[in-house]
Amino acid sequence: MTDAPNTPAPMLLAHEQPLPPRLDLYVAAAFLTLGMAIIGVSLSMPTFYERLQQIYTAPAVVPALHGAIIALLSIWLGVRSLKRGAIGQKIGNVVVVREGYSNMRLAAAALMCLVYAGGLIGRMPFWLATILFVTAFILLFEWRRGLEPRELAKRALIALAVGAGTGVAVVLVFERLFLVRLP
Amino acid sequence: MILNNLSMFGDAFAQFVGTWMIFNIFWAMLLGIVIGALPGLTATMGVALMTTLTFTMPHQQAIMVLICIYVGAIYGGSRSAILLNIPGTPASACSTLDGYPLARQGLAGRAMGISTSGSWLGTLFGTMCVVMFTPVLSEMALTFQSYEFFWIAVFGIVIAGTLSGGDALKGYMAGFLGLWIGTIGQEQYYNYPRFAFGSTDLAGGIGLLPALVGTFGMAEVLMAMRAPAAKAVSSKIDSVIPRIADVTKYWRTILRSGAIGTFIGILPGIGEDVAAWSSYAAAKRASKEKENFGKGSIEGLMAAETGESACVPGAIIPVLTLAVPGSAPAAVLMAAMMIHDINPGPMLMITTPNFFYEIVAMLVIADMTKLFYGFFLVRPLLKILLVPRERLMPIVFVLCVVGAYAITSRVFDIYVMVFFGFLGFVLRELKFPMPPLILGLVLGDLLEANLTRGLVISSGSVAPFFIRPISGVLAAITAFSVVWSIPAAQDWIRASLRRAFRRAPAAG
Numbered sequence: 001m002t003d004a005p006n007t008p009a010p011m012l013l014a015h016e017q018p019l020p021p022r023l024d025l026y027v028a029a030a031f032l033t034l035g036m037a038i039i040g041v042s043l044s045m046p047t048f049y050e051r052l053q054q055i056y057t058a059p060a061v062v063p064a065l066h067g068a069i070i071a072l073l074s075i076w077l078g079v080r081s082l083k084r085g086a087i088g089q090k091i092g093n094v095v096v097v098r099e100g101y102s103n104m105r106l107a108a109a110a111l112m113c114l115v116y117a118g119g120l121i122g123r124m125p126f127w128l129a130t131i132l133f134v135t136a137f138i139l140l141f142e143w144r145r146g147l148e149p150r151e152l153a154k155r156a157l158i159a160l161a162v163g164a165g166t167g168v169a170v171v172l173v174f175e176r177l178f179l180v181r182l183p
Numbered sequence: 184m185i186l187n188n189l190s191m192f193g194d195a196f197a198q199f200v201g202t203w204m205i206f207n208i209f210w211a212m213l214l215g216i217v218i219g220a221l222p223g224l225t226a227t228m229g230v231a232l233m234t235t236l237t238f239t240m241p242h243q244q245a246i247m248v249l250i251c252i253y254v255g256a257i258y259g260g261s262r263s264a265i266l267l268n269i270p271g272t273p274a275s276a277c278s279t280l281d282g283y284p285l286a287r288q289g290l291a292g293r294a295m296g297i298s299t300s301g302s303w304l305g306t307l308f309g310t311m312c313v314v315m316f317t318p319v320l321s322e323m324a325l326t327f328q329s330y331e332f333f334w335i336a337v338f339g340i341v342i343a344g345t346l347s348g349g350d351a352l353k354g355y356m357a358g359f360l361g362l363w364i365g366t367i368g369q370e371q372y373y374n375y376p377r378f379a380f381g382s383t384d385l386a387g388g389i390g391l392l393p394a395l396v397g398t399f400g401m402a403e404v405l406m407a408m409r410a411p412a413a414k415a416v417s418s419k420i421d422s423v424i425p426r427i428a429d430v431t432k433y434w435r436t437i438l439r440s441g442a443i444g445t446f447i448g449i450l451p452g453i454g455e456d457v458a459a460w461s462s463y464a465a466a467k468r469a470s471k472e473k474e475n476f477g478k479g480s481i482e483g484l485m486a487a488e489t490g491e492s493a494c495v496p497g498a499i500i501p502v503l504t505l506a507v508p509g510s511a512p513a514a515v516l517m518a519a520m521m522i523h524d525i526n527p528g529p530m531l532m533i534t535t536p537n538f539f540y541e542i543v544a545m546l547v548i549a550d551m552t553k554l555f556y557g558f559f560l561v562r563p564l565l566k567i568l569l570v571p572r573e574r575l576m577p578i579v580f581v582l583c584v585v586g587a588y589a590i591t592s593r594v595f596d597i598y599v600m601v602f603f604g605f606l607g608f609v610l611r612e613l614k615f616p617m618p619p620l621i622l623g624l625v626l627g628d629l630l631e632a633n634l635t636r637g638l639v640i641s642s643g644s645v646a647p648f649f650i651r652p653i654s655g656v657l658a659a660i661t662a663f664s665v666v667w668s669i670p671a672a673q674d675w676i677r678a679s680l681r682r683a684f685r686r687a688p689a690a691g
Contacts (some may be wrong), residue, residue, distance in 0.1 A: 019614050028615055038363060041378060048373045059375040066363040067474060073356045080352070100411025109408035111607070113401065113580055117601050121584065122594060130581050133284035134189040141408075158574070166578050168535035170585060179239045179591045183598065 023088035028078035031070055038067025074182070112137050126182045127167040135163030195540035198243055207240075212552040213246040217567055218261045223407035225577065226256035226455070227399040227511040231583045234392060234519040235589040242523035247545045249345030249519055253480020253512045254306060254495055254549040257455050258557075261488060265291060274455035274494075279486040284479035290658075292423045295482055299557030299647040301488030306550040308441030308489070309496030311446065313503075314543055316449075318367065318517060322505040324529035329637035330648045335451075336630035338509050339622050341661045343452025344668075347616040351549040353472035358614045360628060363538070363625020364389055371632065384595040386474040391518045393587035394603045394624055396520040398509065398617060399602025400583035404576045406611065412572065415473045422475055423558060433485050436466050444490035446499020454510035455491040455498075462490025472571050473625050492679060496546050501529045503539060511618050522590065584588035 042064035049055055060075070112133065120129035139158035143152070174180040199208070211233070218229035229252045235244035260275030265282035278298065285294035322641035327335075340362065342414065344354025347351055367378045368388025376386035447458040466486030467476045477482045498509030499516070506528035508514035520527050525538055532539055587600035607617060641647045666672045 008661050023613070024346065031360075034214065034360075039379075043379065045375065048375070051373065054639055056643060057372045059370045059373060059377055061638075062634060063352050063363060063366040063377060065634075066359050066366065069359050070356065070363065073352060073359065077352055077356065100410055102411075103409065104562075106405060106409035109405055109576070111603070113404070116580070117584055117597050134577040134581065137580075139573055141573035142571075162578070166581055170581060174236065174585055174589070177237050180235055180585070181592050182585060183590045183594060 005126045021081040021084040024081035025078055025086040028074045028081060031074035032078065035067045035069075035074055038070065039064055039088075042067060047106045081109030108140060109137075112140065121183045126172045130170060131160075131163040131167035133163075138162055191540045192543065195544040196548075196588040198272055198541065199247060199544060202243060204247070205575045207244055207248050208430070208548060208552055209252055212255045212556060213548065216259035216262070216553075217564070218252065219256035219259025220564055220568055221575065221578070222263060222271055222572070223403055223572060224256075224404065225272050225399060225512075225573050226253055226260075226274070227395070227515055227674045228403060228579075229256045230512045230515040230519070231252070231395045231399060234515060234522065234578075235586040237519070238522065238578075238589055239352060242520075243541055245523055246516070246520065246542070247548070249516055250515070250545045251549045251552065252540075253516060254492075254546070254553055255556075256512075257491055258298075258302045258553050258685055259564075261302070262295065262564055264295045265588045266531045266565060267568060272455075274459055274491045275487075276456065276479035276482060277459040277491070279440055280463070280477050281480045281483040281487070284477070285481070285484065288479055290479070293426070293429075293481075294484060295423045295557070296425035297429055297484050298488045299554065300424070300430050301440075301485040303494040303550055303554045303557070304437050305441050305492030306442055306490035306495055306546065306553070309493040310546040310550065312493075313415055313443045313500055313546065314498045317503050317539060321342055321501065321529050321532040325604055327531075327653065328651075329633040329640065330651050330654040332629060332633040333509055333637055333648065335435075335505055335663065336626040336633065336652050338657050338661045339626055340453030341664045342450055343619040344485065344616070345664045346450065346457060347455045347618045349616055351548045353615045354619045355665070355668075357610065357617070358619035361620040362627045363392070363623075365624050372635075378658045384593070387593075388413065388594075389594050389599055389624075390524075390591060390593075391624055392515075392586075392590055393599040393685065394516065395621060396516050396586045397600035397603025398457075398607035398621065400586065401505070401580060401600060402607030404509050404580050404583070405444070405604065405608045407572050407576055411505065416635060418517035425557075429481055431486065433441075433468075433482050436482050436486050437489050437664045439465055439469065440486040441493040444493030445497035445500075447490075448494035448513075449500050451501060452511070452514075452622040453505045454512075454618060455494045458497075459487040459491035460623065470588035486548020487667060499542065499546075502541065502683065504529060506521050508622065508625055514621050566639065626639060675681070 025026065042060035045058070047055060047060070047062040049058070055061075088172040118131040120133060123129075136159075137157060141154045142159065147155070171182065175182050198204075214233075215229060218224045219226060230249050233249055233252050234245075237248045240248070249659065256272060257403045260270055260272035261278040261282060263269050263271040264275040264278040265286050268279055268283040268286075270276040270279055272538055282294045282298065285291065285297075286508070307335055311612055326438075340358035341355065344358050345351045347354055364639075367385060369376050369386055379385040397582055443465055444455075444458040447453050448455075448460055463483055463486050467473055470476065470480075472482060474481060477601045494510065495512075498513035501507045501509045502513050502517045502520070506526075507515065515528050525531070525535060583600055584597055585603070587596045590596070607620075611617065638645075639647060669674070
């Protein structure tokens, strides 16, 4: 995408760029809570010692171990974030602004997915739910304010075609050809 | 013995000769390449979604389709990397460094020829390693007891956390989170529902496939919709036929990258992206033309492509021998094998030896089909690459829903997929690597069964976990990996080694 092919773009993996220490501290707190909760719930489980005369087969042994390790690792993360200046540092100063990323688009996509998976499926035939979801998804993201009516109609038609095509193709390929059950 | 092996290989290849099978191979490879080429769709997602489609097929056909998708997707990623400067999969990010500059110089066809030959040779090299090492490792694994298998599971999580890139500590946390999630539901001794809180659905446990589809499918839909639209920069295409001179000139690079890629594939949870970057770095270090790297180096592109493609068969080796996946797509492949009643692990060579020969045949056939498409599938692919994500992502999500539901027909699995979609997205945003989480989910049963069995056998003594030779070595490597991930400890070890080496000549 760059016009200067002679200089290779730095190819850092997404998780190679560290989070601000303050956020890491919050993450550590959340994981510590989870680890402690796992230990707490594990301790309330029965041991069934009377059945096999064994304590090592008790249902809580392994999850409690995982919970303890998660708690220990989160303490390590917390201490590390404190050493890196988690307290006293303003979080807003260090968050990297990523150009072109949109939380609105994310929220809209997440909401559409939730409505489809939790609301439409099971309340109507799968093919109909799929047509509605795909068409609405495309329309929502391709709609722009001030579009010519002709262009809008064209986009709506494409959305409907892709939606109908997906609904029909998924049913035909999965249910009829490969005998896979659909929701 | 040799004749017997050859006969078994012959039988395995003969199974893939029918018309229906050839049809399946060709569409699966084409789909794999398209999935790999489309930015936002990964090999893991492709294999996970297609596991559902192949659910009712006989196991040979189903695994053949999935291997074609896996091999094709890893190769397909380089198409968009070279032509559009957009890596189709994380594994092909390395190919943009030299692939796109070559395309800018009017050598897109040659770059794709290099990619095709490197990828083809890489997979072939890795497949040869499968033939050579799988029986040996299986034989060795048969001597393992619960103690060794426990450490293999822990080692897998730790090594995936250490090497999957980025923050090792978060890698460990993701791994143990995956292990804990694996304990949800009824346990094996008393069928006690753990962490179910009265829900019969939770008591049934978290399905591996819905979790994988959510983590790699839905999470990627959300990430793609949040990110800015990728701007494609297309290039003119010259001849895509690979040149023999490019292969003969860089045979050392091909062998080195093949070996690195296969080795990284064997390591649990470390995927093709690490294989590509490591092969590229090794090639640059050894090259006489270092200055060309990043500016359109044929050697650099060859190294990256060979490394990532050799990693595919490499990642299948530990699946067949230890039931430990070498990469995220291999984890899904392993789950698919289990769905088809094939039990990966050391007993595989004893209970279903044919399957080993079939896997080798599948890899070779997939590699040959990839070569075929390498010659012909360039221009049509360009049109597919330009499909806007707004039209692609809802279709992907529909497939995620179908993929999550189809195996057990539980609506609950759709909710599990959605939950893991959000979890995967949030964890990625918080810089948690995903391979350890998936490995944790996959290895949870192996770890728990062997830890409890080992403790019961030893009457609660933990000594056998440390004093048995292989257990001891695995425990030491695991501990060293954790210590090595602490920067201060790493500096101290390096300084100590430097001091020791300086003292040694003086003493001599």
